[in-house]
């Protein structure tokens with residue numbers, strides 16, 4: 001019987017392993033770390049005395065593959081699912097607050113209604129987004145849209161940075177188009193924000209591991225693939241340092257690791273080279289604060305403009321702030337970032353506290369810098385995204401960076417895992 005070795009227990013490896021295990025295949029999942037989840041993980045932080053996520057993750061109701069993965073592992077109900085597609089924002093400089101509310105149906109009449117769009121913006125500035133559909137492969141978002149328009153700072157820039165984790169001055173315009181098409185282009189039903197109620201592991205990871213174990217799959221942690229020996233057009237042996245796995249004629253391999261690791265393991269593989277960081281800060285308050293204007297129990301987050309952080313999420317007494325495309329911020333000392341995040345928190349949540357408290361008086365803050373959060377989603381990098389099928393007959397590729405046509409997100413990771421599973425299934429017919 002075919003044994004499939006899946007390397008990497010991030011979302012791409014898990015979604016691949018789940019698919020194959022449910023088809024009745026024998027699966028071994030090998031993970032270098034001591035836990036699964038990769039860039040989408042939860043852990044207990046002793047300093048905060050709370051379980052936290054490495055970073056805030058949001059899905060949109062348009063993320064059909066991610067949602068069907070959650071269905072598959074029986075965890076769809078673990079997401080907060082507001083009925084309304086609405087995003088509260090606050091400008092931390094002026095204190096202005098607004099809520100972006102796309103309407104139902106694909107005709108975007110919401111941009112005509114001042115109370116639904118960003119204050120001070122014109123409907124035409126939203127329609128300019130259609131230009132992305134005709135962007136040339138080498139164009140960036142800033143070359144296609146107008147950075148001088150008032151909508152830039154409050155909509156196009158935050159959208160680009162959130163979706164592509166790349167500054168709009170270097171982000172590929174062609175990759176922002178599928179985001180717009182699949183979300184705002186389909187109306188409110190595709191724009192609902194979805195977040196894990198009890199953390200990333202409880203939604204995306206633990207149920208998948210439980211399903212795999214139930215299906216008889218082997219899950220092995222602290223097992224880093226060091227090298228692959230090839231013979232002709234096949235992978236012949238997996239080298240884990242302490243031991244090797246000889247691959248018989250029926251064995252298959254799926255490599256579901258970040259692009260730099262895949263490129264080191266697979267000779268001649270073209271993969272995106274550069275990455276961009278995301279910085280998160282987690283602040284444990286003395287008690288759960290009240291929801292600020294623009295937040296609801298099912299939407300306990302705010303978009304921030306004019307401060308250091310871009311998004312703020314609330315879970316109980318823990319406030320978590322995010323900065324994507326954080327090339328500059330990630331080089332700053334954690335203490336400086338903590339001070340800036342604290343000031344943003346006080347203003348965004350309208351707390352009756354001093355935004356400039358001394359470190360010793362501030363609540364506990366943990367700064368997490370994910371230096372290789374995603375690949376840099378530039379025009380040049382798009383050409384280096386590799387397909388699931390490789391030149392080796394028994395080896396397929398997965399990972400959010402592979403050629404899914406979507407930005408490097410959970411959606412892309414699931415699509416890639418399933419594409420790799422499909423390659424294995426087709427080859428085993």
Ligand SMILES: Cc1cc2nc3c(=O)[nH]c(=O)nc-3n(C[C@H](O)[C@H](O)[C@H](O)COP(=O)(O)OP(=O)(O)OC[C@H]3O[C@@H](n4cnc5c(N)ncnc54)[C@H](O)[C@@H]3O)c2cc1C
Nearest residue numbers: 008010011012032038039055057058224225399400409410
């Ligand atoms: C802070 C942050 C915020 C994010 N926010 C969002 C968001 O809001 N929405 C969204 O959709 N996406 C978001 N993302 C992106 C999302 O987390 C990733 O796209 C997704 O988790 C990538 O999954 P993956 O399986 O492709 O890669 P990874 O998660 O990197 O998984 C690869 C796995 O392979 C393992 N590995 C590496 N080398 C080896 C080896 N040699 N042998 C064995 N195992 C190995 C790694 O330990 C890891 O577990 C965010 C990412 C970060 C970091």
